[in-house]
Amino acid sequence: MDIDYNTFRHFADSWGLLYLVVLFVGIVVFTFRPSGKKIAKDAANIPLKGDE
Numbered sequence: 001m002d003i004d005y006n007t008f009r010h011f012a013d014s015w016g017l018l019y020l021v022v023l024f025v026g027i028v029v030f031t032f033r034p035s036g037k038k039i040a041k042d043a044a045n046i047p048l049k050g051d052e
């Protein structure tokens with residue numbers, strides 16, 4: 001099978017877009033899940049640890 005530029009571009013336009021949308025939704029769901037609040041708060045306080 002000979003893959004030329006147009007074939008690759010068509011593949012990237014269709015499946016690449018789907019991949020990026022699924023990745024984006026997964027990141028948003030992972031970030032805003034209920035158990036993520038404590039993890040995010042702990043990560044936000046990392047620079048302040050040791051300033052006592």
